[in-house]
Structure formats: C-alpha cells, structure tokens
Amino acid sequence: MNFSFLRRFVLVLAFLPGLAAAQLPPGVKAGPSVEGVSQFTLANGLEVLLFPDDSKPTTTVNVTYKVGSRHENYGETGMAHLLEHLMFKGSPSFEDVWKEFGKRGMEVNGTTFYDRTNYFESFPAADETGRRAAHDDNRRAVDEAAAIGARSLVLIAGGLPKGSKDLAGAHAQVHDGIAALLPHARESGVPLAIEPLHPMYAADRACVNTLAHANDLCERLGDGSGKDLGVAVDVYHVWWDPDLAAQIARAGKRILTYHVCDWLVPTRDLLLDRGMPGDGVIDLRAIRAMVEATGYDGPIDVEIFSAQDWWKREPSEVLRICLERHQTVV
Numbered sequence: 656m657n658f659s660f661l662r663r664f665v666l667v668l669a670f671l672p673g674l675a676a677a678q679l680p681p682g683v684k685a686g687p688s689v690e691g692v693s694q695f696t697l698a699n700g701l702e703v704l705l706f707p708d709d710s711k712p713t714t715t716v717n718v719t720y721k722v723g724s725r726h727e728n729y730g731e732t733g734m735a736h737l738l739e740h741l742m743f744k745g746s747p748s749f750e751d752v753w754k755e756f757g758k759r760g761m762e763v764n765g766t767t768f769y770d771r772t773n774y775f776e777s778f779p780a781a782d783e784t785g786r787r788a789a790h791d792d793n794r795r796a797v798d799e800a801a802a803i804g805a806r807s808l809v810l811i812a813g814g815l816p817k818g819s820k821d822l823a824g825a826h827a828q829v830h831d832g833i834a835a836l837l838p839h840a841r842e843s844g845v846p847l848a849i850e851p852l853h854p855m856y857a858a859d860r861a862c863v864n865t866l867a868h869a870n871d872l873c874e875r876l877g878d879g880s881g882k883d884l885g886v887a888v889d890v891y892h893v894w895w896d897p898d899l900a901a902q903i904a905r906a907g908k909r910i911l912t913y914h915v916c917d918w919l920v921p922t923r924d925l926l927l928d929r930g931m932p933g934d935g936v937i938d939l940r941a942i943r944a945m946v947e948a949t950g951y952d953g954p955i956d957v958e959i960f961s962a963q964d965w966w967k968r969e970p971s972e973v974l975r976i977c978l979e980r981h982q983t984v985v
C-alpha cells in the first residue's frame with residue numbers, strides 16, 4: 656500500500672459553539688462555510704471541518720485518512736484494516752490506549768473502507784476554559800484555607816457536566832482535578848479532604864458517593880502519609896453504606912474531619928432537611944466509635960442544613976439543644 660496517502664487526511668470536529676468564532680491561529684486559512692459546517696486548512700495541509708451542534712452534550716473528533724483497501728496491491732490485501740487495528744495496540748509511550756481513553760470518558764473506535772480509514776472519539780463537552788477557571792478557583796480556596804490556618808480543605812467533587820450522561824468521564828475529571836490541585840495543596844500545607852456525598856447528589860453535586868471511592872482516590876493520588884489527601888466523613892452521606900465499618904477502618908489516619916447530624920424519616924428536602932442528632936435513624940454512637948477507633952481525635956462538626964426547622968429557631972435554643980444532644984447521643 657502507498658503510505659504517502661497517510662499524509663493526506665481530514666479532521667472533523669463537532670463541538671459547542673464559540674470556538675469556531677474565535678480568532679484564527681497563525682497559519683490557519685478559513686475556507687468555505689456550508690450549512691453550519693466550516694472548513695479550515697492548517698499550514699501542514701490538514702483540513703479541519705468544524706460542525707458546532709449545541710444540542711449535543713459531547714464533542715466528537717473524527718480523523719479521516721484518505722487511504723483504504725482500494726490502495727492495496729496484490730499481496731497486501733487486508734493491510735488497511737490491519738493497520739486500523741494496530742493503531743489501538745498502543746505504543747511505547749502509551750502502552751494501554753484503551754485505558755487512557757477510558758480514564759477520560761472517551762468512547763472510541765475506527766473503521767476502514769474502500770477509500771478511507773477513520774478514527775473517532777466522543778467525550779463530554781465541558782470546555783477547557785471552564786475547567787481552568789474551576790482549577791484557579793480551587794487554588795484560591797487552598798490559599799484562603801492556608802491564610803486562616805485551616806486544618807484541611809473539604810472537596811466536594813461536583814456532579815455530571817450539564818447535559819452529560821457520562822458518569823465515568825465525570826469520575827475521570829474528579830481524579831484529574833485532584834491530581835492537578837494536590838501539588839499546590841502540599842506546598843501550602845493544606846491537606847485536601849474528599850467528602851463523599853450521598854448518592855442522591857451524584858448528578859448535581861458530587862459524583863464521589865462512597866467512602867470506598869474516596870479511599871481509592873486517596874490511595875491512587877496521595878503520598879500515603881494521609882497528610883496531603885484524606886477524607887471527610889459525614890454521617891449524613893455515608894450512614895447507609897453496608898461497607899461503612901470496613902471503609903472507615905481503611906481510611907484510618909486519612910480521616911481529616913468528622914461531621915454529624917441525623918437522617919430524618921421522611922426527609923422532605925434532599926438538601927435542606929437534615930435532622931438534629933437524635934431526631935433521626937443514624938446510629939451516631941456506633942459510627943463515632945468506628946471513627947475514633949482509627950485514632951481520630953479532631954473536632955466533631957455539627958452540620959444541620961434545615962431550612963424548614965432549625966434555621967427558623969432562636970439560635971441560642973439551637974445551640975443549647977445541640978450541646979445537650981452532643982452529650983447524650985453523638
């Protein structure tokens with residue numbers, strides 16, 4: 656087959672609007688625009704077709720090489736398709752390409768045809784600018800925590816990007832986001848505490864929903880001392896977990912903060928109807944014993960988001976009941 660064909664290829668990008676309107680980088684020539692598809696040519700000859708579609712929560716990149724089985728000579732039949740498969744076999748610098756794609760929430764594949772071979776991938780369309788702004792925000796939060804001498808900075812992972820159903824991609828973003836923030840947190844001497852939230856928040860607040868997941872992240876990214884990356888244990892989020900005792904023991908020295916309140920039956924509001932310790936169904940004494948068995952001797956934060964009840968009461972009364980419950984049920 657004729658490998659010079661491999662130099663001629665077309666890149667098709669379908670993504671959110673905005674980027675197409677940006678100023679062209681040097682060496683890029685704008686071509687015609689037909690029915691929302693715009694053509695650009697790079698200095699090296701790469702043709703790029705942009706097709707923004709804001710009804711899609713994903714970005715798809717499709718690279719087409721203008722080479723296929725038509726270019727195979729006698730004795731070379733099947734080569735084009737074989738090469739397509741070899742592309743996914745990895746290289747010395749990327750040994751397991753499927754894993755790399757998976758980590759980033761990318762769905763990928765390739766096809767070979769008579770006159771072309773193409774590779775495509777789809778991934779969540781959360782834009783890079785938004786991600787960078789979030790990262791800067793996180794760094795600022797670390798700086799602020801350092802300035803006030805905070806014991807740790809609690810991380811709430813964030814849910815799914817708007818319009819996305821790609822939970823694996825969201826998990827990968829959380830992993831990468833913590834990895835990116837960690838060096839700054841270490842330099843600043845502020846440990847990061849991953850707080851898993853109850854699964855009912857997976858879509859909109861945090862896609863880290865079990866202590867096991869938080870522990871996995873700590874073991875993958877932390878330095879092992881528990882002084883750079885740990886967990887926040889909040890009974891409201893983890894009390895239901897059949898694996899709780901084992902995961903608290905596994906967290907051990909990594910428990911950086913402990914939060915209490917109670918789970919009311921029924922719960923009238925997913926966010927703002929937490930109970931005063933003792934008014935719900937959580938076995939607070941049992942969970943505290945598990946946490947203290949790891950050696951945890953830090954403060955116990957009482958966290959009661961209660962728009963319909965406790966936030967409406969006289970603060971001194973709330974404080975008095977809080978103290979009393981702390982001595983009797985926490």
Ligand SMILES: [Zn+2]
Nearest residue numbers: 850889914958
């Ligand atoms: Zn909490």
